[in-house]
Amino acid sequence: MAEQLAWWQKTIAYEAYPKSFQDTKGAGTGTIAGITSRLDHLASLGVGALWLTPMYKSPQKDNGYDVQDYYQIDPSYGTMGDFDELLAQADARGIKIVMDLVFNHTSDENPWFVESSSSRDNAKADWYVWADPKPDGSVPTNWRSCFGGSAWEWCEARQQYYLHTFGTYQPDLNWECPEVRQAIYDVANWWVAKGVGGFRIDAITFIKKPAVFADAEPDAGDGMVDVRSVTGNVPGILDFLHEFKRQVRDGHDIFTVGEANMVAAEELPQWVGRDGVFDMVFGFEHTKVPLGGTEVWYHKVDWKKSTLVRELVKTEDAVAGLGWCPVFFENHDQPRSVDHFLPEAVPAGRTDDAAKALGMLLLTMRGTPFIYQGEELGVCNLHLPSIDLYNDPQSKSTYAEALAAGLSEQEALEAVWGYSRDNARTPMHWDDTANAGFTTGTPWLAVNEQYKTHNVAAESADPDSVLAWYRRLVALRGELPVLVDGDFTELVPGDEQVFGYARKDAETEALVFVNLSPEPATYDTALVAGAELAASSQGADAQPGALRPYEAVVYRR
Numbered sequence: 001m002a003e004q005l006a007w008w009q010k011t012i013a014y015e016a017y018p019k020s021f022q023d024t025k026g027a028g029t030g031t032i033a034g035i036t037s038r039l040d041h042l043a044s045l046g047v048g049a050l051w052l053t054p055m056y057k058s059p060q061k062d063n064g065y066d067v068q069d070y071y072q073i074d075p076s077y078g079t080m081g082d083f084d085e086l087l088a089q090a091d092a093r094g095i096k097i098v099m100d101l102v103f104n105h106t107s108d109e110n111p112w113f114v115e116s117s118s119s120r121d122n123a124k125a126d127w128y129v130w131a132d133p134k135p136d137g138s139v140p141t142n143w144r145s146c147f148g149g150s151a152w153e154w155c156e157a158r159q160q161y162y163l164h165t166f167g168t169y170q171p172d173l174n175w176e177c178p179e180v181r182q183a184i185y186d187v188a189n190w191w192v193a194k195g196v197g198g199f200r201i202d203a204i205t206f207i208k209k210p211a212v213f214a215d216a217e218p219d220a221g222d223g224m225v226d227v228r229s230v231t232g233n234v235p236g237i238l239d240f241l242h243e244f245k246r247q248v249r250d251g252h253d254i255f256t257v258g259e260a261n262m263v264a265a266e267e268l269p270q271w272v273g274r275d276g277v278f279d280m281v282f283g284f285e286h287t288k289v290p291l292g293g294t295e296v297w298y299h300k301v302d303w304k305k306s307t308l309v310r311e312l313v314k315t316e317d318a319v320a321g322l323g324w325c326p327v328f329f330e331n332h333d334q335p336r337s338v339d340h341f342l343p344e345a346v347p348a349g350r351t352d353d354a355a356k357a358l359g360m361l362l363l364t365m366r367g368t369p370f371i372y373q374g375e376e377l378g379v380c381n382l383h384l385p386s387i388d389l390y391n392d393p394q395s396k397s398t399y400a401e402a403l404a405a406g407l408s409e410q411e412a413l414e415a416v417w418g419y420s421r422d423n424a425r426t427p428m429h430w431d432d433t434a435n436a437g438f439t440t441g442t443p444w445l446a447v448n449e450q451y452k453t454h455n456v457a458a459e460s461a462d463p464d465s466v467l468a469w470y471r472r473l474v475a476l477r478g479e480l481p482v483l484v485d486g487d488f489t490e491l492v493p494g495d496e497q498v499f500g501y502a503r504k505d506a507e508t509e510a511l512v513f514v515n516l517s518p519e520p521a522t523y524d525t526a527l528v529a530g531a532e533l534a535a536s537s538q539g540a541d542a543q544p545g546a547l548r549p550y551e552a553v554v555y556r557r
């Protein structure tokens with residue numbers, strides 16, 4: 001029996017990076033009016049939920065993840081009036097807007113922090129995570145921030161340090177303080193009242209800090225340890241998040257999806273579904289496979305496709321009886337998925353085939369698909385010739401770390417090519433005119449040269465394009481609803497080339513086989529006995545039991 005699904009389970013979600021989506025002012029950065037002007041592209045992909053990374057007023061040191069005022073739109077994006085127009089225009093197309101809530105930290109220019117940092121006895125003195133120096137005056141602990149250097153920054157006025165999991169300009173909020181939690185719920189509810197359809201909740205697994213701040217075993221030659229290994233998913237965090245759920249989620253027709261780094265598959269029952277704290281969470285175990293389970297960009301490891309498949313299946317299995325998680329391969333923090341997961345396709349010149357293979361998984365595994373802008377075009381990584389041309393603060397700090405770890409400048413740059421967050425943040429490719437149709441001005445970040453062939457206009461006109469395949473898969477979800485609501489069962493576990501699975505309900509079965517390798521592959525024809533081909537990424541002449549390099553097929557029975 002097909003289960004009763006919520007609207008956000010039946011739809012397709014899309015993530016846009018507003019700074020790089022569509023400029024309408026010629027300033028070289030995207031605007032809200034630009035997003036509104038491109039809603040028809042999203043509608044053509046069956047998108048019903050549009051996640052926008054933060055557009056609140058911000059100094060933009062981490063492209064909006066440093067929020068100065070949660071109740072205002074940053075002027076670079078336009079006005080609140082533009083936002084209301086976006087909501088209305090999206091609504092007219094059946095698309096709900098999903099806001100990004102950044103509540104682990106604020107900008108250091110947020111008035112909350114300005115007040116908190118002004119003295120030890122102001123009304124917001126406890127709103128951030130403050131600590132005294134060690135007796136010798138040095139930082140309270142050896143924790144390293146995500147963007148490099150100590151996670152502690154000195155405040156002259158208080159003669160104390162504040163904690164920042166990310167940049168020095170992103171002080172962590174103190175969730176132990178009830179007024180902070182209330183202020184956060186007020187922000188979220190204000191946006192619910194405005195009519196948004198859901199929230200993606202940023203860096204949420206880091207909000208609970210350990211009771212005692214102490215040095216931890218160093219994980220590198222700098223004597224420091226990644227702060228996330230100390231503050232990630234600390235016991236007690238779920239109490240805060242249940243309160244968030246009661247205060248914000250309950251009673252509203254919205255969905256929540258938490259960014260849940262460091263939540264193991266076994267823990268998912270406490271995080272998603274009816275008894276969990278969110279409707280869904282983004283887990284990152286699969287994205288870490290090519291780095292040997294770490295987040296260190298310059299770790300070169302040999303990894304197996306079966307390990308990637310195992311991580312994907314683990315999540316599917318863990319949430320089977322509870323609800324589900326998003327299916328995603330890209331976002332604004334990740335490399336482009338073809339380079340990341342199917343790297344052999346790049347030198348082989350088969351990136352479109354590889355993008356179609358991943359597209360099949362994205363749109364037919366069990367969960368809400370989250371397409372990231374450009375993924376539907378098969379956009380690949382960017383190779384800028386110098387670190388100076390990158391914008392992302394993490395790219396710069398990782399480059400420096402890689403040099404300190406003994407890599408040459410070329411090797412460090414290659415690590416940046418592979419994993420820089422800017423790979424995903426380059427301007428969207430609309431057509432083959434100057435700057436890919438993104439801006440008439442100077443784009444804030446280099447445009448990927450691939451735009452000349454891989455853009456919405458050209459791919460819309462080409463039946464063999466990645467975009468045409470995405471549209472075919474979207475239509476297929478309508479023709480074969482079992483792809484949306486069916487159970488998920490892996491079919492060829494441990495296979496090094498083929499990822500095969502069945503989606504099944506009482507009446508129908510959809511059988512999916514994807515060749516993740518650059519070589520031809522086979523699977524047991526008995527698995528598709530009596531079934532008919534519904535779609536192949538490489539043509540209707542697909543043979544049962546055989547897959548061409550990167551071919552993706554779905555059979556129905």
Ligand code: GLC
Nearest residue numbers: 062065102166202203332333
């Ligand atoms: C999340 C965001 C990332 C941001 C960080 C700090 O990981 O996805 O882009 O830099 O949080 O807010």
